[in-house]
Amino acid sequence: MVCLRVIEEYAHENNIPIMLSDGIDFxxxxxxxxxxxxxxxxxxxxxxxxxxxxxxxxDIQVVTIERDTxxxxxxxxxxxxxxxxxxxxxxxxxxLECDISGDFDLIFIDAAKAQYIKFFEKYKxxxxxxxxxxSDNLSFHGMVDNMDSITNRNTRQLVGKIVKYIDFLKNxxxxxxxxxxxxxxxxxxxxxx
Ligand code: SAH
Ligand code: MG
Numbered sequence: 001m002v003c004l005r006v007i008e009e010y011a012h013e014n015n016i017p018i019m020l021s022d023g024i025d026f027x028x029x030x031x032x033x034x035x036x037x038x039x040x041x042x043x044x045x046x047x048x049x050x051x052x053x054x055x056x057x058x059d060i061q062v063v064t065i066e067r068d069t070x071x072x073x074x075x076x077x078x079x080x081x082x083x084x085x086x087x088x089x090x091x092x093x094x095x096l097e098c099d100i101s102g103d104f105d106l107i108f109i110d111a112a113k114a115q116y117i118k119f120f121e122k123y124k125x126x127x128x129x130x131x132x133x134x135s136d137n138l139s140f141h142g143m144v145d146n147m148d149s150i151t152n153r154n155t156r157q158l159v160g161k162i163v164k165y166i167d168f169l170k171n172x173x174x175x176x177x178x179x180x181x182x183x184x185x186x187x188x189x190x191x192x193x
Pocket of ligand 1: 017045046066071115
């Protein structure tokens with residue numbers, strides 16, 4: 001039996017950016033308090049956050065998408081080890097190229113940061129009426145608030161995309177977003193009433 005600690009260690013040793021512990025605590029608390037049952041995750045990595053979310057309650061179902069085969073295989077193994085393969089469906093695909101049916105109470109976006117607007121626009125049609133879209137890594141290791149100190153050009157570009165996504169959320173006509181500086185920065189978007 002694998003425990004979450006083992007998955008965390010594997011992630012750190014292999015540079016896999018799983019959620020930080022205060023972020024995951026916040027997310028699982030949020031799921032509990034808001035009675036969330038159907039979750040769609042964009043970006044499974046090795047299944048860590050999907051497993052944490054599914055463990056909140058026995059009646060939670062998770063659909064999660066990962067495009068990297070190695071990570072997908074590791075996630076499948078971890079999900080099986082936790083006996084969660086009946087409640088976590090993992091899909092090997094690029095999330096921008098696959099179609100998911102059904103409505104979700106929570107859509108958790110935690111994949112390629114440069115594509116967040118696209119993920120949001122694509123999957124908002126899978127959001128239940130009172131559902132929420134949560135986006136991770138909006139502070140990107142604190143770099144979003146310190147753009148000037150970034151010397152690497154690719155990093156600057158990536159952080160620029162996150163800044164654009166934050167603007168997109170702030171100016172969105174359909175959704176209101178609450179920004180929380182927990183973990184690596186989280187956005188919680190709800191349809192305007
Ligand atoms: N949610 C995970 C961490 C995800 S890391 C956790 O906290 O445990 C981000 C993952 O998103 C990476 O494994 C990466 O391969 C995947 N990813 C990035 N862009 C993607 C895309 N377009 N479609 C599917 N997966 C994607
Ligand atoms: Mg993340």
